[in-house]
Amino acid sequence: MSSRYAPSVPKHEPAQLRLAVDRASPVPLYFQLARQLETAIEDGALTPGSLLGNEIELAARLGLSRPTVRQAIRLLVDKGLLVRRRGVGTQVVHTGVARPLELSSLYDDLAAAGLHPTTRVLHNTRGPAPAEVAAALGLPESCQVTVVHRLRLSRGEPMAYLCNYLPCDLFDLPSAELETSGLYSLMRRHGVTLHSAQQSVGARAGSPQECDLLGEPAGAALLTMRRVSYDDRGRPVEYGAHVYRASRYTFEFRLLVRG
Template identity: 45%
Template sequence: MPRARPTEPRTETDGPARTVLTGFVPDRLTPVPIHHQLATHLQQAIASGDLAPGTLLPSEPTLVEMLGVSRPTIRRAMQRLVDTALVVRRRGIGTRVLPPRVSRSIELASLHEDLERAGLHPTTQVLDLGLTPATDRVADLLEVRPASPVLRIVRLRLADDVPIALMTNHLPEELAPITSTEIETTSLYRLLRAKAVNPHIANQTVGARRATPEEADTLQEPSSALLTVDQVTYDDRGRAIEVGHHLYAASRYQLHSALLRT
């Protein structure tokens, strides 16, 4: 008896993905980067259902040929979708649209909120607050032009009057003004939510290093050991709303996470 012939898989350029992508026309006259335009176009297609969960997107070389843009532009747009948990990239398989999260959204919490839940009394000293020209790194992460104004906030966070973290945050200029009084009395995320900006997902890089003498003195860290956390936070529309560089006193702070095998 002859064996049944397996169903041929759809190629990456068939169906909805090709329709959605051929509808993208980059605007080269606007200051908005093309990779941001492409990422936004795909985000909207995913949100509307035009790109259904499981849809396989074309490879980078195919996208370069289809759209007439550079490979680095494609790579940055796709990384934006990965960062906002809209697609997953698998070596040897490609980039697929992820299904929506149906269990519950992961709620970001600030250190202020974490300390409150732990039964500690958080206080804040504002060390610097104001608009400043964006460095190349901050501009890249916030997707603004280099040297354009961004809001810089430097805070010393204390728990029961003991220093625990030295936190530097950069936000897009449109999220200003934020006052020292607001920063001293509540969490940054609460302030953003009050502006109808909803922190939704963040990428974190955790590291460790020795403190400079000034940092060790500010944090009153006798071991001079610091836990470092670099973070980019996105809102529920996929927009980068915060770049954070946080230094934690290693003797008084630790990160805990649950790991799930998938």
């Protein structure tokens, strides 16, 4: 008879981590839990490879609903701090690299570089949220959202085509203000405190409309960026889908090596 041995993996129980939520706080419970787990990872209380209890176990120990725990874990999975492995469970990611994210707009970046940004507002109205946008913003499908399409130029030359979606109850977005300021500056001006974001960068061939707007040949390769921004209460407040001219724009990342 043969037996199989698996290497032991540290498993941290919620009680050992002293997790607790404040039900009287206006901060959503899932965001409180996510922040505590994130702090435990940053401080080394949860080391790379550590296993968390499953969602049912965590929910029972903390007196939370399973969807609340699932949402907290999903937030940290999206940030790259946790990973779900089939047959293993939720595990702290083995990584030595942290990727800081600065919540700045292209308008502000161009202005800081002295490149004289201008904006052409192509579309600014309310409409039903596409399924992907509704899911990202935590809204019911087809819920009305503010839809803004802009062309960003530098010294009169097109640089990026920006599509943004915001919850309708956030604040009004006059086109005149969008033409003279970055979106994030406007959000801060209207009392929205931005806290964090989930962002992905890629590339693809541009559509005929995109290439025409950006002054690129048909089918030219364009850089893409999708971002979901969150306020200081953990609420998704903006979904952005942007395309940039690869011949004029690059993304730069600063990677910090730990240990």
